[in-house]
Amino acid sequence: EAGVAQSPRYKIIEKRQSVAFWCNPISGHATLYWYQQILGQGPKLLIQFQNNGVVDDSQLPKDRFSAERLKGVDSTLKIQPAKLEDSAVYLCASSLELDYTGLNTDTQYFGPGTRLTVL
């Protein structure tokens, strides 16, 4: 079974530039997550989709970050404009679906991540 795919694996940009990351979840997984992991910290959820709807985007800096999952399969995360503090690994994860209570009792599978460096 293919895992979560992400591209690019590495990206170096200058501050104020724009960047986009792509994620293709495991086939059949309805729930997709984007996390930001800053060096030395655990992953922090940015946005969670259930199919093509947003479940939680409370920690997404909406003035510069946007994400979409138009057809309920793959997803794109964009940063515009980038700041130095956006340097991090951006991880995409997927799981089967939330249960009826809204709990995610299914394992989240992570992609390899995109390592972003903002100069």
Next chain:
Amino acid sequence: RKEVEQDPGPFNVPEGATVAFNCTYSNSASQSFFWYRQDCRKEPKLLMSVYSSGNEDGRFTAQLNRASQYISLLIRDSKLSDSATYLCVVNKWQGGKLIFGQGTELSVKP
């Protein structure tokens, strides 16, 4: 206060040692608990779920104390391949959001 706090690392232990990691969480309504493992420059992977009754998987034992809001992971007979960062993870009851601790790095030496 952080929602999930772990022992600050790194832990440097010899092969064969027993090592324990501790984690506390602040939201008493949290429902599900996990330990994830993250190798250097790799993605996190689920190590094991944590249940109130405690659970064991080979050399790994996880415990949950809901009253104290405390989670632990015990690794017996450490192997070189156990070297990684161990992430304590809590599932908030609303919306399935996972909250990760900052991780505790383990280095097992020959």
